[in-house]
Amino acid sequence: MKILVLGLDGLPGDRLLGDNRLVYVRLLMESGCFGHLSGDLPEQAEAFWRTLECGRHTGKDRPVRSSETLPGLLADEGSTTILITSGQSGDDPTASSRSAWDELLRRMASEPWSFARLVDDTPGRLLSTAGEAALDARIARFDDELPTLLDCLGEESIVLLIARDPTSAAFVLATSTGVAPGEVQDLRLDDLAPVLLAIAHRPIPPSMTGRPPDGLSPSGTEQDSDEQSVIDRLRGLGYL
Amino acid sequence: MTVRGPESEADGVARLEVEKVIVVGLDGLEPVIVEEMLARGELPNLARLRSVGGYSRLATTSPAQTPVAWSSFATGTNPGGHGIFDFVGRDPATYRPDLALNRYEQPSPFLPPKAVNRRRGVPIWSVLTEGGIRSVVIRCPCTYPPDSPKGRLLSGMGVPDLRGGFGTGTFYTTDPGVEPLEGEQVVRIEWPEGGGGTISTHVIGPRTPKNRSDTTSPITVEPLPGAGRAILRSEGTPGEVELERGRWSPWIHLKFRLGLLQSTRGIVRFFLRKVEPGRLELYASPVNFDPGAPLFPISHPDLYASDLAEELGPYHTTGMVEDHNALSNGRIDEDAFLSQCEDAWREREQMFSRELQRFDSGLLYCLFDTPDRVQHLFWRFREPDHPANLGRPPDPRYAGTIAETYRRADAAAGLALEAADDRTLVVALSDHGFNSFRRGVDLNAWLHQQGLLALLDGSHPGDASGTGLSRIDWSRTRAYAIGLTGLYLNLRDREGGGIVPAEAADDLKREIAEALTGLVDPQDGRTAIRDAVPRERVYSGPFLEEAPDLVVHYEAGYRASWGGALGETGAHIFEDNTKTWSGDHIIHPALVPGVLFLNRPFRDDSASIVDLAPTILEALGRSGGAEMEGRSLLR
Numbered sequence: 001m002k003i004l005v006l007g008l009d010g011l012p013g014d015r016l017l018g019d020n021r022l023v024y025v026r027l028l029m030e031s032g033c034f035g036h037l038s039g040d041l042p043e044q045a046e047a048f049w050r051t052l053e054c055g056r057h058t059g060k061d062r063p064v065r066s067s068e069t070l071p072g073l074l075a076d077e078g079s080t081t082i083l084i085t086s087g088q089s090g091d092d093p094t095a096s097s098r099s100a101w102d103e104l105l106r107r108m109a110s111e112p113w114s115f116a117r118l119v120d121d122t123p124g125r126l127l128s129t130a131g132e133a134a135l136d137a138r139i140a141r142f143d144d145e146l147p148t149l150l151d152c153l154g155e156e157s158i159v160l161l162i163a164r165d166p167t168s169a170a171f172v173l174a175t176s177t178g179v180a181p182g183e184v185q186d187l188r189l190d191d192l193a194p195v196l197l198a199i200a201h202r203p204i205p206p207s208m209t210g211r212p213p214d215g216l217s218p219s220g221t222e223q224d225s226d227e228q229s230v231i232d233r234l235r236g237l238g239y240l
Numbered sequence: 241m242t243v244r245g246p247e248s249e250a251d252g253v254a255r256l257e258v259e260k261v262i263v264v265g266l267d268g269l270e271p272v273i274v275e276e277m278l279a280r281g282e283l284p285n286l287a288r289l290r291s292v293g294g295y296s297r298l299a300t301t302s303p304a305q306t307p308v309a310w311s312s313f314a315t316g317t318n319p320g321g322h323g324i325f326d327f328v329g330r331d332p333a334t335y336r337p338d339l340a341l342n343r344y345e346q347p348s349p350f351l352p353p354k355a356v357n358r359r360r361g362v363p364i365w366s367v368l369t370e371g372g373i374r375s376v377v378i379r380c381p382c383t384y385p386p387d388s389p390k391g392r393l394l395s396g397m398g399v400p401d402l403r404g405g406f407g408t409g410t411f412y413t414t415d416p417g418v419e420p421l422e423g424e425q426v427v428r429i430e431w432p433e434g435g436g437g438t439i440s441t442h443v444i445g446p447r448t449p450k451n452r453s454d455t456t457s458p459i460t461v462e463p464l465p466g467a468g469r470a471i472l473r474s475e476g477t478p479g480e481v482e483l484e485r486g487r488w489s490p491w492i493h494l495k496f497r498l499g500l501l502q503s504t505r506g507i508v509r510f511f512l513r514k515v516e517p518g519r520l521e522l523y524a525s526p527v528n529f530d531p532g533a534p535l536f537p538i539s540h541p542d543l544y545a546s547d548l549a550e551e552l553g554p555y556h557t558t559g560m561v562e563d564h565n566a567l568s569n570g571r572i573d574e575d576a577f578l579s580q581c582e583d584a585w586r587e588r589e590q591m592f593s594r595e596l597q598r599f600d601s602g603l604l605y606c607l608f609d610t611p612d613r614v615q616h617l618f619w620r621f622r623e624p625d626h627p628a629n630l631g632r633p634p635d636p637r638y639a640g641t642i643a644e645t646y647r648r649a650d651a652a653a654g655l656a657l658e659a660a661d662d663r664t665l666v667v668a669l670s671d672h673g674f675n676s677f678r679r680g681v682d683l684n685a686w687l688h689q690q691g692l693l694a695l696l697d698g699s700h701p702g703d704a705s706g707t708g709l710s711r712i713d714w715s716r717t718r719a720y721a722i723g724l725t726g727l728y729l730n731l732r733d734r735e736g737g738g739i740v741p742a743e744a745a746d747d748l749k750r751e752i753a754e755a756l757t758g759l760v761d762p763q764d765g766r767t768a769i770r771d772a773v774p775r776e777r778v779y780s781g782p783f784l785e786e787a788p789d790l791v792v793h794y795e796a797g798y799r800a801s802w803g804g805a806l807g808e809t810g811a812h813i814f815e816d817n818t819k820t821w822s823g824d825h826i827i828h829p830a831l832v833p834g835v836l837f838l839n840r841p842f843r844d845d846s847a848s849i850v851d852l853a854p855t856i857l858e859a860l861g862r863s864g865g866a867e868m869e870g871r872s873l874l875r
Contacts, residue, residue: 024500027500028500028501030450030499030500031450031498031499031500031501031502032499032500032501033349033350150500150501153501157501159501173350174499174500174501174502175350175501175502176501176502176503177351177352177502178352178353178449178498178499178502179349179350179351179352180346180349180350180449181449181450181499182450184349195348195350198348198350198351199350199351212348212350212351213348213349213350230336230337230338230339231337231707231708231806232405232408232423234327234328234337234339234405234406234806235405235422235423235565235806236401236405236406236407236408236423236526236560236565237327237406237560238406238423238560238564238565238568238613238616238821239327239724239805239821239824239826240327240328240802240805240806
């Protein structure tokens with residue numbers, strides 16, 4: 001199982017889910033599920049991404065063990081973990097973003113990886129320094145690069161896209177095993193790590209406060225609602 | 241044969257000296273035919289079993305249906321103990337028909353759906369597993385999703401095709417006037433302009449989870465009318481196959497994309513029916529799960545299905561292997577159907593032989609279900625005056641087809657005998673017998689006539705509009721029928737629009753049972769229904785509440801009508817059955833017992849299918865749970 005997490009820090013959730021120009025993001029949304037995250041969202045970027053990986057809201061109370069975070073829990077023997085954070089204040093945001101994506105692609109293509117995570121803080125920096133047009137251009141590039149990244153996935157894979165800014169966050173989740181398609185309500189930030197572990201058939205450590213929701217159905221799914229299709233299937237029996 | 245002296249109950253188990261039990265399941269073998277053929281010396285292996293051990297008729301379940309009877313075989317309980325009462329059930333809240341063998345659950349939107357078996361109870365292989373004894377179970381009905389015995393299991397009836405049905409084939413034709421018939425898809429194709437060149441079309445795969453639209457995998461067909469052939473190319477493996485008129489192609493492995501990351505694999509075979517200048521007719525089998533990468537698990541351990549495919553080649557994985565709809569719909573002819581049956585036999589014989597070679601202890605079960613399918617479709621050739629032969633006299637070439645399939649069944653028993661040593665108990669049995677299906681009985685039409693069932697305003701019995709039970713006015717309906725033998729009350733607090741109060745249920749059941757018992761067919765004055773019985777008199781156990789309120793037992797020659805089985809209300813109570821599906825067995829169980837052969841002497845006076853589980857367990861030194869109702873047949 002290969003698990004890819006792409007974080008776009010500083011991009012409002014609506015921009016990820018609502019921008020029809022992002023063709024590949026749309027395709028991922030169509031083959032998987034998506035939604036806005038509900039509940040408390042850390043205002044600070046660092047706390048947000050740490051919560052995502054720990055499956056709980058972490059204070060500074062105690063150190064986080066790697067056996068309690070996604071990279072540690074999802075690592076396979078003999079495989080590598082790719083963790084990249086782009087951008088240092090002072091750099092040219094676009095250049096540092098490009099170099100981070102290039103590194104991600106290079107390592108995904110060459111290493112026997114099982115978990116890869118890129119957090120790109122360029123969107124936030126571009127918005128504050130260069131404005132909407134620069135952000136648009138960068139996001140479009142990001143969408144263009146998605147198919148190349150997806151080509152580096154194996155037969156069994158999970159892709160999680162996250163966009164966040166201090167007041168909102170949204171996700172897109174697609175898997176090779178299939179998830180119920182459509183919009184998901186009421187998913188919280190600390191639920192995401194347990195969800196990924198559940199899809200990967202890994203145990204969820206007790207330290208995680210989030211849970212993969214059960215019984216929660218994405219809106220707009222109708223399974224076998226069409227009586228005629230049920231009857232058509234039954235007719236295949238011969239007896240009917 | 242082991243010669244044994246008198247023994248007490250207490251040490252009987254030890255003295256049997258059995259280490260292995262081989263069960264040969266022969267679906268639908270009818271005692272009358274078996275006995276006639278035995279008398280003629282045509283079933284040498286079954287004759288040998290009878291002489292070294294014994295033979296008897298075997299009482300079957302009510303209803304006498306494959307999934308019901310084999311579940312009783314496996315669990316040693318009546319249907320009230322395992323919860324399989326019919327192929328078809330209904331959701332009482334919505335009155336929607338549903339498949340009663342299994343269902344799919346999605347525990348969380350983020351996790352893939354999983355199949356859930358609706359057969360409950362404890363099958364013998366689970367009891368044996370507790371005792372550390374191995375089982376190998378091949379294709380037992382209602383083992384989907386697979387049970388997890390110590391040993392190996394390949395799922396049988398209940399496994400769907402990739403579309404989720406029991407088997408939906410596709411007919412490709414250049415004739416624009418062809419409409420889809422039952423259980424099939426029709427794809428219209430265009431003969432290439434100018435004669436040369438190829439036809440582009442596709443294989444229909446599963447529906448996408450998102451919007452239920454069809455996924456497809458592209459293929460091209462290059463007709464070679466002069467040679468009676470066509471070249472079929474696909475994106476699968478093999479990428480190119482030569483189709484020959486009147487022959488099945490090898491299996492083609494295809495991939496269907498369900499989403500950006502998600503895809504699934506299937507296998508399909510083609511049958512080239514017609515290739516003439518300007519005209520092409522091609523049939524594609526239902527797309528089966530690829531045994532190397534099934535959409536849902538079909539074996540235990542997971543890799544067993546794939547190991548078999550690697551060793552023996554790809555094989556049919558759907559629960560109903562034979563394309564009976566293709567024959568009924570006239571898309572393939574009898575010879576093509578029998579050629580497919582031949583493949584089904586060969587596949588199963590190879591699996592059985594493979595396991596016999598490795599078998600050193602415990603239980604080995606293998607089901608051969610082709611005799612059932614052949615008898616359903618070829619019974620008309622035994623009865624020249626069968627309504628199915630009206631206007632199409634039976635071809636004498638097929639008069640012996642059923643006997644041929646019995647000889648093949650006998651050969652399967654022979655494989656077991658060959659592998660058996662003096663510490664092996666060999667069991668050959670059928671789950672039910674067979675009879676003619678000449679007249680259909682529409683219970684909803686009868687209920688309508690009795691004033692117990694009302695249709696919505698503007699609807700009339702026999703109207704083609706609406707599906708299943710959808711035209712019934714529940715506010716004025718006290719009872720309804722769906723499935724092959726079941727009748728339900730429209731019970732308040734159970735049915736979504738129930739009007740019959742609980743305190744009136746028993747009287748209503750009695751009233752209906754009395755009126756239906758002995759129902760006469762006005763056409764010739766024959767009795768069509770032997771009896772109708774409240775469920776409490778037929779079943780007991782934890783799942784009694786899931787049973788139909790009344791069970792209807794037909795006389796020989798009758799059965800639930802085609803539309804009635806799906807809950808429709810026809811214009812007439814009785815109708816001729818003119819379909820190719822001309823034999824059936826869903827009548828009074830006393831009329832369609834199965835057969836039982838053992839290579840050891842057994843108590844043969846009143847053997848019942850629920851006795852097999854205790855018999856097998858006793859032979860292997862285990863006792864059944866308290867739930868098991870039968871008793872060991874071993875003496």
